[in-house]
Amino acid sequence: MTPSLTWLTAPDEVGADLRAELTTCWRDVVNAGGAVGFAQQLPVTDAVVRPVLDATVEAPGARLLVARADGAVAGWLVLSTNAEPVFAHWAWVKRVQTSVTHRGSGVARALMTEVARAARDDLGLDWLRIEVRGGAGLEPFYEQFGWQVVGAWPSGVAVTPDDRRDEVLMALPLR
Numbered sequence: 001m002t003p004s005l006t007w008l009t010a011p012d013e014v015g016a017d018l019r020a021e022l023t024t025c026w027r028d029v030v031n032a033g034g035a036v037g038f039a040q041q042l043p044v045t046d047a048v049v050r051p052v053l054d055a056t057v058e059a060p061g062a063r064l065l066v067a068r069a070d071g072a073v074a075g076w077l078v079l080s081t082n083a084e085p086v087f088a089h090w091a092w093v094k095r096v097q098t099s100v101t102h103r104g105s106g107v108a109r110a111l112m113t114e115v116a117r118a119a120r121d122d123l124g125l126d127w128l129r130i131e132v133r134g135g136a137g138l139e140p141f142y143e144q145f146g147w148q149v150v151g152a153w154p155s156g157v158a159v160t161p162d163d164r165r166d167e168v169l170m171a172l173p174l175r
Contacts, residue, residue, distance in 0.1 A: 001105050003067040003074050005114050011058045018066070019057070021073040023050045029097045035133040036097050039159040056095065065115055067098075067107045074102040077111050079119065079128075090127035091119055112145045120174040127171055133157050134166030147172045 008014050014022075023046050029036055031043045037052065038044045057064060061081040067074045075098035081091045093115055098107045119125040130147065132138040134157070139149055147170045156167030 001069055001107075003069040003102075003105075003107050003110050005110060006066050006068070007118065008064040008066065014057045014064060018073075019050070019053060020046075022057075022066075022076060023053050025073050025076065025097065025099045026053060026095070028100045032100050034097055035136045035138065036095055039133075039157070040161075061091075063118075065111060065118075067102075067111055069102055069105065069107065072099070072101075074099050074105070075107040075111055077115060079115055081123065081125075089125060090129060091123070091125055093128050093130045096130070108141070112142075116145065116172060116174065126175050127173060130170045130172075132168045132170060133159070134168045136165075139168060139170070142170055142172075145172070 026036065027044050027046055027049045030038045030049070038048065041048055056062060056078055059080065061083060063079040063081065064076060065079065066076045075096075077096040078094040079091050080094055082088050096108070096111065098105075098111075116128065119128050128147075130142065132142065134152065143149075149168055150171045151169040153167040153169070155164035157165045159165055
């Protein structure tokens with residue numbers, strides 16, 4: 001299955017219906033064990049996720065990539081660019097997620113391929129950065145797309161008060 005992909009580059013492009021779909025996706029991914037935030041608030045509800053989604057969509061420099069399949073949100077991510085000239089050659093990839101019902105269908109591959117293409121070809125960026133939760137087995141997924149582990153913040157993520165994980169720093173060279 002090849003999902004349809006849409007870039008949304010301004011908060012007003014993300015209407016109420018889409019925000020509700022993104023909130024549902026994020027809630028379900030977190031509650032299924034996805035490493036995309038809210039670790040100490042499980043299970044999460046829409047009331048917890050929605051304000052964070054709104055802040056994410058409305059953040060300066062945020063570009064939302066939405067994958068749709070079968071008429072529904074199948075996954076999404078955020079590409080956050082930098083306004084400061086000394087950092088304008090790279091961007092952050094954040095909140096990468098595939099809906100629970102579309103896992104294993106190629107949605108994540110489509111998202112990761114498109115974010116790299118758009119960052120390089122459309123925005124002229126040199127690098128992408130991402131932070132992933134250590135101990136979740138995410139590094140091999142990103143490495144298949146050319147991402148490299150470049151460091152870690154030891155015990156940077158408190159999944160629970162007694163479960164601290166490294167925040168693994170990864171980079172993707174685009175040039």
